[in-house]
Amino acid sequence: MNGKPGNLEVVLEKKARFVDPAKCTGCGTCLDVCPIRYQVQLPDDKARARAAYAKATDELVVTGIIARHRDERGNLLPILLDINRHFNWLPRPALEQVSDELKMPLAEILRVASFYNAFSLVPRGKYIINVCLGTGCFVKGSPRLLEALERALHIKHGQTTEDMLFTLEVVRCIGCCALAPAMRVGEDTFGRLTPAMIPRILKSYAESYGRDEAEEEAAG
Ligand code: SF4
């Protein structure tokens, strides 16, 4: 690459291949029928050093998840689901570990991970808050709940608090319309809510997280 910003000259080198890039839509079907599927070595796979986990114990967790599903047919999805359930998202080091241990190209794992809404490739908070904006809850005032949550957490929906404690999301019906307006925090469902109840609920989760952390630290 030569030149300076605004006037750069770039030489691109492309390796010969049998796919016409003008026609390829990136659907991935060829990966499913590739006879040397498990020998595919993509450039980033060859060059990369495994990204580091945030905590040393994270690698053990992923090792356990992979071991649990290793002998199952079609084990990629259950492995990704368990990893996503544990971390609330799919950290890059975990995906790389799955790629190495299943001998599967990282690109294929990312294709699956980015296809399903159940997976997140960006960090999410310890507690996922789903505010229902379905019709039943909407008419009973759930937009005001959402405003109260956004105010209390200092984020907009779709975002995560800086301390990584809460991610705020909106959903359309969580199946308990009789309790409208409703929201879910992790696995817990709250119904017949008013904005005034929000700070107390958030506080209880923050305190419970603090207790868990203290216990984990004490256990070493
Ligand atoms: S099968 Fe899909 S991804 Fe593979 S070359 Fe054809 S269009 Fe591209």
Ligand code: FES
């Ligand atoms: S509309 Fe909110 S739970 Fe059904």
